[in-house]
Amino acid sequence: xxxxxxxxxxxxxxxxxxxxxxxxxxxxxxxxxxxxxxxxxxxxxxxxxxxxxxxxxxxxxxxxxxxxxxxxxxxxxxxxxxxxxxxxxxxxxxxxxxxxxxxxxxxxxxxxxxxxxxxxxxxxxxxxxxxxxxxxxxxxxxxxxxxxxxxxxxxxxxxxxxxxxxxxxxxxxxxxxxxxxxxxxxxxxxxxxxxxxxxxxxxxxxxxxxxxxxxxxxxxxxxxxxxxxxxxxxxxxxxxxxxxxxxxxxxxxxxxxxxxxxxxxxxxxxxxxxxxxxxxxxxxxxxxxxxxxxxxxxxxxxxxxxxxxxxxxxxxxxxxxxxxxxxxxxxxxxxxxxxxxxxxxxxxxxxxxxxxxxxxxxxxxxxxxxxxxxxxxxxxxxxxxxxxxxxxxxxx
Amino acid sequence: xxxxxxxxxxxxxxxxxxxxxxxxxxxxxxxxxxxxxxxxxxxxxxxxxxxxxxxxxxxxxxxxxxxxxxxxxxxxxxxxxxxxxxxxxxxxxxxxxxxxxxxxxxxxxxxxxxxxxxxxxxxxxxxxxxxxxxxxxxxxxxxxxxxxxxxxxxxxxxxxxxxxxxxxxxxxxxxxxxxxxxxxxxxxxxxxxxxxxxxxxxxxxxxxxxxxxxxxxxxxxxxxxxxxxxxxxxxxxxxxxxxxxxxxxxxxxxxxxxxxxxxxxxxxxxxxxxxxxxxxxxxxxxxxxxxxxxxxxxxxxxxxxxxxxxxxxxxxxxxxxxxxxxxxxxxxxxxxxxxxxxxxxxxxxxxxxxxxxxxxxxxxxxxxxxxxxxxxxxxxxxxxxxxxxxxxxxxx
Numbered sequence: 001x002x003x004x005x006x007x008x009x010x011x012x013x014x015x016x017x018x019x020x021x022x023x024x025x026x027x028x029x030x031x032x033x034x035x036x037x038x039x040x041x042x043x044x045x046x047x048x049x050x051x052x053x054x055x056x057x058x059x060x061x062x063x064x065x066x067x068x069x070x071x072x073x074x075x076x077x078x079x080x081x082x083x084x085x086x087x088x089x090x091x092x093x094x095x096x097x098x099x100x101x102x103x104x105x106x107x108x109x110x111x112x113x114x115x116x117x118x119x120x121x122x123x124x125x126x127x128x129x130x131x132x133x134x135x136x137x138x139x140x141x142x143x144x145x146x147x148x149x150x151x152x153x154x155x156x157x158x159x160x161x162x163x164x165x166x167x168x169x170x171x172x173x174x175x176x177x178x179x180x181x182x183x184x185x186x187x188x189x190x191x192x193x194x195x196x197x198x199x200x201x202x203x204x205x206x207x208x209x210x211x212x213x214x215x216x217x218x219x220x221x222x223x224x225x226x227x228x229x230x231x232x233x234x235x236x237x238x239x240x241x242x243x244x245x246x247x248x249x250x251x252x253x254x255x256x257x258x259x260x261x262x263x264x265x266x267x268x269x270x271x272x273x274x275x276x277x278x279x280x281x282x283x284x285x286x287x288x289x290x291x292x293x294x295x296x297x298x299x300x301x302x303x304x305x306x307x308x309x310x311x312x313x314x315x316x317x318x319x320x321x322x323x324x325x326x327x328x329x330x331x332x333x334x335x336x337x338x339x340x341x342x343x344x345x346x347x348x349x350x351x352x353x354x355x356x357x358x359x360x361x362x363x364x365x366x367x368x369x370x371x372x373x374x375x376x377x378x379x380x381x382x383x384x385x386x387x388x389x390x391x392x393x394x395x396x
Numbered sequence: 397x398x399x400x401x402x403x404x405x406x407x408x409x410x411x412x413x414x415x416x417x418x419x420x421x422x423x424x425x426x427x428x429x430x431x432x433x434x435x436x437x438x439x440x441x442x443x444x445x446x447x448x449x450x451x452x453x454x455x456x457x458x459x460x461x462x463x464x465x466x467x468x469x470x471x472x473x474x475x476x477x478x479x480x481x482x483x484x485x486x487x488x489x490x491x492x493x494x495x496x497x498x499x500x501x502x503x504x505x506x507x508x509x510x511x512x513x514x515x516x517x518x519x520x521x522x523x524x525x526x527x528x529x530x531x532x533x534x535x536x537x538x539x540x541x542x543x544x545x546x547x548x549x550x551x552x553x554x555x556x557x558x559x560x561x562x563x564x565x566x567x568x569x570x571x572x573x574x575x576x577x578x579x580x581x582x583x584x585x586x587x588x589x590x591x592x593x594x595x596x597x598x599x600x601x602x603x604x605x606x607x608x609x610x611x612x613x614x615x616x617x618x619x620x621x622x623x624x625x626x627x628x629x630x631x632x633x634x635x636x637x638x639x640x641x642x643x644x645x646x647x648x649x650x651x652x653x654x655x656x657x658x659x660x661x662x663x664x665x666x667x668x669x670x671x672x673x674x675x676x677x678x679x680x681x682x683x684x685x686x687x688x689x690x691x692x693x694x695x696x697x698x699x700x701x702x703x704x705x706x707x708x709x710x711x712x713x714x715x716x717x718x719x720x721x722x723x724x725x726x727x728x729x730x731x732x733x734x735x736x737x738x739x740x741x742x743x744x745x746x747x748x749x750x751x752x753x754x755x756x757x758x759x760x761x762x763x764x765x766x767x768x769x770x771x772x773x774x775x776x777x778x779x780x781x782x783x784x785x786x787x788x789x790x791x792x
Contacts, residue, residue, distance in 0.1 A: 213632075225718065229625060232626075236719060237721055239720070240717075242718065243718070246717050247713070248714060249644070251645065251706070251707070260747060260749075314644050314647055317644060319718070321639040321640065322638065324637035360633065
């Protein structure tokens with residue numbers, strides 16, 4: 001089969017999976033109409049997809065007259081698996097889920113990064129653990145997505161991860177080799193920025209509000225955005241879109257770790273909040289610490305979270321007017337602090353007023369702390385479901 | 397012919413035009429390869445496109461052996477016309493150009509808007525003048541694009557034009573009727589926001605740097621962005637993307653006409669600059685006035701333009717980090733003031749430093765004062781060249 005025919009077949013197969021995912025219960029005849037493919041082609045491809053664990057066919061319970069009852073198709077959640085890993089600033093997390101986003105395995109370890117090779121090796125060992133569990137459960141792992149705390153260029157190079165000090169690392173081959181050495185064989189690997197992973201958790205596995213366009217804001221040590229537009233990730237001309245934490249919200253304001261003044265991160269990040277609480281640059285208080293101090297009635301923490309919440313709200317407003325996404329999702333560790341989130345939502349409402357400038361909805365992440373790993377796993381499915389987009393990107 | 401077949405044919409015809417536009421000098425055989433269409437289909441469609449004035453065929457001057465010399469195809473610039481109109485805050489402009497963006501006719505009148513109906517009538521009368529000229533020159537006008545100084549929803553409703561006081565006007569039928577009454581018959585009409593028009597002037601007729609992704613910043617009475625991503629206009633979930641003038645750059649800052657505080661427009665707009673010069677809200681100095689005062693050595697104007705330039709540069713930086721477009725284009729009346737533009741460019745360079753956050757190019761508009769009308773005309777071609785995108789948007 002020539003390369004073109006192979007691609008065409010993959011496009012048609014995945015179009016069928018996308019249709020069944022969007023509308024469970026379709027019959028083969030519906031798929032022929034929806035895809036424009038011949039009935040016989042649909043039958044062959046559906047048969048393959050059932051054999052490979054993507055779809056299942058059940059006899060409809062409905063009765064439509066005297067004829068044979070038709071088979072309805074749904075996504076098979078029992079035989080395939082997606083693996084995700086998240087290289088956090090001070091942790092590594094892995095997860096496995098089925099192709100509907102139901103979590104089957106998670107593991108998270110606190111971690112202090114040194115050289116990138118060691119972190120890659122330890123991440124791969126954790127991925128191997130998740131993979132082994134899936135294989136033991138008789139599931140086929142389709143690949144692994146790896147979320148990174150920094151800027152990932154279109155070719156998979158980690159351009160800069162400021163909070164762990166890595167720069168210009170070709171992550172994909174490094175991970176592929178470490179995965180082989182961990183016994184994962186030729187597991188396909190996809191690297192992406194952590195905020196883009198968060199965005200994919202919502203886009204691939206989230207509700208219908210997140211399918212067309214959304215901005216996922218991941219706030220924690222830093223703050224970044226994952227952007228989905230026109231039903232796909234918007235990565236930017238070099239893959240660096242979404243670095244909103246280094247947009248300037250306060251000209252001449254506080255000095256940022258990036259060297260500029262007045263970046264959003266100087267107001268919305270664990271370091272910014274800690275500095276407001278302690279009046280010192282160090283230590284950076286953990287989200288757990290901030291949460292428990294708040295529960296104990298610590299007024300300094302409450303003030304700091306309200307101030308950060310106002311700035312988070314301003315940034316959400318700025319994204320709504322500039323990008324006009326259907327929804328903005330607040331995620332990342334800081335989004336677990338209700339006072340911060342509530343203040344941000346209130347700020348957005350106040351700024352919206354009765355103006356027609358935007359009507360975008362704002363809400364918190366559906367997957368909470370797991371958004372990063374689940375989204376990394378989702379990236380594997382997103383790549384497989386859009387083979388053409390992938391070939392096009394590779395050809396650029 | 398069924399609707400589906402008609403759409404398919406339009407898609408194939410326009411694919412051919414797009415290929416010839418991108419690579420003048422193609423032969424029929426190249427088009428068959430590029431489109432995947434049969435040689436006979438290509439021949440039929442090319443014949444039609446030549447008959448209708450889209451393409452011209454010339455015998456190649458090259459000699460490739462003993463055989464018949466092949467015909468090379470180029471865009472025919474002599475027989476079709478695109479019309480554009482721009483409803484400015486204090487003027488109406490119209491233009492006609494050929495399908496390569498070469499301007500054939502322009503007309504601009506100072507104008508004081510009152511009711512929207514009168515403005516639509518007067519705009520239509522000017523369009524009729526441009527159309528009559530094209531007909532006299534034996535060109536077929538394909539349609540008219542109309543740029544509006546406000547927010548245009550996906551269905552063509554003008555949601556709000558703050559500087560002329562219009563709100564919730566269904567512009568398309570209003571314009572269509574006025575054009576009929578002006579003797580234009582059933583001229584297809586497309587309405588769009590003025591900054592989006594500017595973006596299309598670059599995207600459709602500009603250089604190769606503007607084909608994939610760009611942000612066009614139009615600054616004058618207000619400031620707005622037209623965004624092109626993944627080779628098409630990014631309009632947002634409701635059509636309201638690009639309202640960057642009402643993003644907040646200075647929390648708690650100056651009061652904006654929209655009621656909020658610290659919007660970009662309070663720092664970068666004719667009103668903001670005039671206020672810095674005169675220390676009064678009125679009058680708003682024209683760009684010509686600002687330019688001639690600057691030439692006469694007016695230090696207050698120089699200071700005001702430098703201050704506005706810094707804020708314009710900050711906004712460009714924020715767009716670069718958030719969206720990562722291939723290029724940001726500075727347009728609108730204020731972009732004629734060199735000191736403002738130079739200060740903005742210097743600010744962007746300073747903020748970029750040696751960081752990998754963005755490498756987007758920044759430059760001024762290719763069409764200068766005509767970007768709005770030329771872009772409005774370009775929108776007609778953009779709609780025709782992408783029939784599928786248009787059907788899909790209409791079906792939403």
